[in-house]
Amino acid sequence: xxxxxxxxxxxxxxxxxxxxxxxxxxxxxxxxxxxxxxxxxxxxxxxxxxxxxxxxxxxxxxxxxxxxxxxxxxxxxxxxxxxxxxxxxxxxxxxxxxxxxxxxxxxxxxxxxxxxxxxxxxxxxxxxxxxxxxxxxxxxxxxxxxxxxxxxxxxxxxxxxxxxxxxxxxxxxxxxxxxxxxxxxxxxxxxxxxxxxxxxxxxxxxxxxxxxxxxxxxxxxxxxxxxxxxxxxxxxxxxxxxxxxxxxxxxxxxxxxxxxxxxxxxxxxxxxxxxxxxxxxxxxxxxxxxxxxxxxxxxxxxxxxxxxxxxxxxxxxxxxxxxxxxxxxxxxxxxxxxxxxxxxxxxxxxxxxxxxxxxxxxxxxxxxxxxxxxxxxxxxxxxxxxxxxxxxxxxxxxxxxxxxxxxxxxxxxxxxxxxxxxxxxxxxxxxxxxxxxxxxxxxxxxxxxxxxxxxxxxxxxxxxxxxxxxxxxxxxxxxxxxxxxxxxxxxxxxxxxxxxxxxxxxxxxxxxxxxxxxxxxxxxxxxxxxxxxxxxxxxxxxxxxxxxxxxxxxxxxxxxxxxxxxxxxxxxxxxxxxxxxxxxxxxxxxxxxxxxxxxxxxxxxxxxxxxxxxxxxxxxxxxxxxxxxxxxxxxxxxxxx
Numbered sequence: 001x002x003x004x005x006x007x008x009x010x011x012x013x014x015x016x017x018x019x020x021x022x023x024x025x026x027x028x029x030x031x032x033x034x035x036x037x038x039x040x041x042x043x044x045x046x047x048x049x050x051x052x053x054x055x056x057x058x059x060x061x062x063x064x065x066x067x068x069x070x071x072x073x074x075x076x077x078x079x080x081x082x083x084x085x086x087x088x089x090x091x092x093x094x095x096x097x098x099x100x101x102x103x104x105x106x107x108x109x110x111x112x113x114x115x116x117x118x119x120x121x122x123x124x125x126x127x128x129x130x131x132x133x134x135x136x137x138x139x140x141x142x143x144x145x146x147x148x149x150x151x152x153x154x155x156x157x158x159x160x161x162x163x164x165x166x167x168x169x170x171x172x173x174x175x176x177x178x179x180x181x182x183x184x185x186x187x188x189x190x191x192x193x194x195x196x197x198x199x200x201x202x203x204x205x206x207x208x209x210x211x212x213x214x215x216x217x218x219x220x221x222x223x224x225x226x227x228x229x230x231x232x233x234x235x236x237x238x239x240x241x242x243x244x245x246x247x248x249x250x251x252x253x254x255x256x257x258x259x260x261x262x263x264x265x266x267x268x269x270x271x272x273x274x275x276x277x278x279x280x281x282x283x284x285x286x287x288x289x290x291x292x293x294x295x296x297x298x299x300x301x302x303x304x305x306x307x308x309x310x311x312x313x314x315x316x317x318x319x320x321x322x323x324x325x326x327x328x329x330x331x332x333x334x335x336x337x338x339x340x341x342x343x344x345x346x347x348x349x350x351x352x353x354x355x356x357x358x359x360x361x362x363x364x365x366x367x368x369x370x371x372x373x374x375x376x377x378x379x380x381x382x383x384x385x386x387x388x389x390x391x392x393x394x395x396x397x398x399x400x401x402x403x404x405x406x407x408x409x410x411x412x413x414x415x416x417x418x419x420x421x422x423x424x425x426x427x428x429x430x431x432x433x434x435x436x437x438x439x440x441x442x443x444x445x446x447x448x449x450x451x452x453x454x455x456x457x458x459x460x461x462x463x464x465x466x467x468x469x470x471x472x473x474x475x476x477x478x479x480x481x482x483x484x485x486x487x488x489x490x491x492x493x494x495x496x497x498x499x500x501x502x503x504x505x506x507x508x509x510x511x512x513x514x515x516x517x518x519x520x521x522x523x524x525x526x527x528x529x530x531x532x533x534x535x536x537x538x539x540x541x542x543x544x545x546x547x548x549x550x551x552x553x554x555x556x557x558x559x560x561x562x563x564x565x566x567x568x569x570x571x572x573x574x575x576x577x578x579x580x581x582x583x584x585x586x587x588x589x590x591x592x593x594x595x596x597x598x599x600x601x602x603x604x605x606x607x608x609x610x611x612x613x614x615x616x617x618x619x620x621x622x623x624x625x626x627x628x629x630x631x632x633x634x635x636x637x638x639x640x641x
């Protein structure tokens with residue numbers, strides 16, 4: 001062998017040894033060089049050019065042990081599945097197991113529908129839909145991505161020649177309850193809520209009315225579950241406001257599944273006293289119109305009986321009120337599941353619809369839906385601008401709550417007492433929110449949604465996005481007010497005092513005092529974020545003495561870059577940056593009157609080009625009254641009733 005060949009072999013061997021060390025660590029022995037190796041001093045010279053390459057990928061996390069699918073429940077809708085008609089199947093579980101849901105036909109045994117995407121968490125669920133001409137189907141959940149023998153659970157689904165409607169309720173009742181609420185049914189309820197209002201992250205989701213959601217079979221896996229055409233041919237009009245929305249959702253689910261539903265009679269509070277509740281009116285007591293079709297009777301119930309009985313005070317009763325329809329829950333990821341409600345201290349109510357765990361790029365997200373006076377239903381993310389909190393005994397018990405489970409014994413409906421809920425961790429009962437002040441509540445929620453320290457710049461961007469979403473929602477409300485003014489009808493009467501936040505009629509439909517108060521708070525949250533990072537440096541990565549100044553600069557740039565448009569009185573679009581909107585915070589203290597032109601409602605100053613198209617102002621007497629209550633908006637504190 002020539003000297004040159006020996007040198008080549010020597011370098012190759014050394015490169016292989018270096019690669020072996022990188023791949024296997026110190027435990028790997030270096031192979032001996034060829035017998036005709038060069039002197040040892042040449043090792044350093046020969047090994048220097050050898051590149052180790054990128055570090056090896058970390059090993060995958062260990063797989064969880066297979067559970068045998070014991071915690072999975074299979075659910076089928078409609079109640080009377082039929083040949084050739086859509087059959088929807090849901091698999092759901094409290095545990096975070098992996099797997100797939102499949103539906104097989106009886107004729108050939110092959111899967112006709114498969115769902116591999118796990119949703120929720122917790123509860124976790126899979127949904128699929130199939131239409132078949134077979135006499136029967138088999139729903140099968142097969143556990144996967146686990147260590148050991150995977151389990152499975154099956155359910156036979158006989159298909160009738162045609163669909164049969166459910167039984168009618170006896171006279172004087174809306175429906176007959178057949179069983180009690182339990183944690184398993186609560187999980188199905190959570191899955192149903194999430195499926196109803198699901199949408200990609202960041203998407204602005206809004207519906208003109210709740211019945212639009214219920215009539216969509218892709219969202220509503222209980223679509224026409226009873227066979228009455230309750231979501232199709234005989235679908236009632238359902239347009240609840242914010243306080244009614246959680247009750248209407250709960251009543252709809254209970255009606256379709258034969259569960260008890262009840263409402264307490266609650267006061268609104270006032271005179272320094274919080275709301276309080278007593279009594280229990282169930283679905284068996286309110287009389288439907290005689291011989292009304294079931295769907296029509298249910299629609300009448302939610303539009304009249306339910307709407308007349310429940311209100312914002314129903315949700316913000318003190319945490320210790322055992323006669324209320326809601327009970328307080330822990331501030332934890334598992335407790336804040338879809339179907340939970342948030343009652344703010346000033347009367348607004350939202351329903352939790354979805355959670356997204358934190359990632360390397362963003363913090364955790366909690367979405368909730370709310371109803372508006374005009375019947376629209378929209379989705380909002382949790383942040384201080386949308387979810388208001390206060391600690392004032394006169395305001396009751398604001399915060400996150402869930403419906404008290406109802407039990408059925410010998411035909412009598414009763415609500416679960418706190419003592420029963422407290423001993424079973426599956427209900428997540430807790431009164432911890434009662435002990436939290438304003439900052440402690442938001443700090444606790446921040447820790448729940450994003451348990452690891454955040455990058456402050458990323459957190460700032462999310463706050464600006466949330467502010468942008470809130471402003472765009474206001475654009476819609478003010479535009480509705482512009483259309484109201486275009487009709488040239490009489491001015492909307494302005495209620496007296498604190499009733500500006502709660503009145504009915506045109507004022508409720510087109511004014512924005514509650515929305516504007518929230519916008520002012522949202523502006524404070526955005527502009528105060530750099531100081532918040534300075535207050536909690538351990539909560540944010542890389543926080544230092546100059547972080548506050550740097551974040552203030554980033555905030556100014558982000559607000560200047562984001563733009564929104566509103567239609568002026570002549571219908572032409574006008575663009576504003578978020579920075580301009582923030583600078584007009586003082587003007588928003590009196591910008592909620594629907595009798596004012598939209599230019600004034602967006603804070604335009606008289607004499608500017610923007611204001612030139614203004615054609616209407618609120619009556620002088622109303623403007624004087626707005627000035628008299630300006631302090632509520634200036635101090636960001638809505639008055640108690």
